[in-house]
Amino acid sequence: MKFRALLALAGAALLAGCGLNSVPTAEENAKAKWADVQAAYQRRADTIPALVNTVKGAAASEGKILTDVVEARAKATSVQITANDLTDPNKVAAFQAAQNQFGGSIGRLIASVEAYPQLQSQATFKTLMDQVEGSNNRITIAVRDYNTAVQAYNTRIRTFPDAIGAKIFYGAKPIVPFQAQAGAEKMPDVSFGNSN
Template sequence: MSSFRPVVVVALAATLTGCGINSIPTAEENAKARWADVQNQYQRRADLIPNLVSTVKAAGAQEKSILVEVTQARAGANRIQVTGEQLTDPAKVAEFQRAQNAVTLSLQRLQEAYPELKSQGNYTTLMSQLEGTENRITIARNDYNSAVQAYNTQIRTFPNAIGAKIFYGAKPMVPFQATTPGADTAPKVDFGG
């Protein structure tokens, strides 16, 4: 009977390993870390916006409504936060995406409304930083979506699906998706030049 016990322990360990006992939390934490990267890049963009608004104001821009729109969109986006635990809630992720899209659209309107600012050094520098940040946001969202895909695949495929349900009660995470109509086509930006 004593020689039977080590065989049972090894068989149980192999079964648990095959059920994703370690790989599922690892994949979940990776997806949460990638989400933090997405939020970090959106925060970087939000931090640049007040400087951009100040630059436009200093240039004597007459159209205040677009500046107000940019400022309000930034404030709205900063109010919407999604934690790692909320990544399985499609409504919360969609709310976050809508708020961020509002910032993007208001920045595009700002560029279209003030083409004469492109000759000012501060404005050009800030817009370059924002452009770089938009690229970082795209990369961060892609990395997050890849991590979510890996996690969702792991919790839905055999044998990991067993461990995911029994040990963790794992739910699929929501990938970041375009929610703006026409988001699949690049916006036309005309600086009038």
């Protein structure tokens, strides 16, 4: 009887060291962090257009850029990705591309505001710029936290002893980290004068 009890204890210890609990915990953490990324993007998508509508009247000459922001927002919110899609690089890339287009539209809006100092004096533009900055900071933090969780999960499913449980019990696949768009490392051109 003692031998069986010791054998059962040894078996439980071996299984506990094989990722039975740690692999799904790490995977769920990465999925939760992905939800935070989506929430940050959704907050930006919800907040910025409302502010854009507020400043539209004061920026009739910049209507094209504002329209681009609204259209890019619509596209950014139409591309959805679920936690189950995180192992599909194409779906993650499509989501990132839509978000990058929205971010580029916002960047053009800010550049036009800087080019016309009389628009900067309006409180609505300052509020818009503050919200854009705050939204982008939230996104940066959410993406960083997501990538940290993905790294922890991907490391866990590839290292001993958790790799055993990850492979045998869960068929675990690496999760795709969020990546910056190509060329993001370059400093953007900012001009305060006329481009003529």
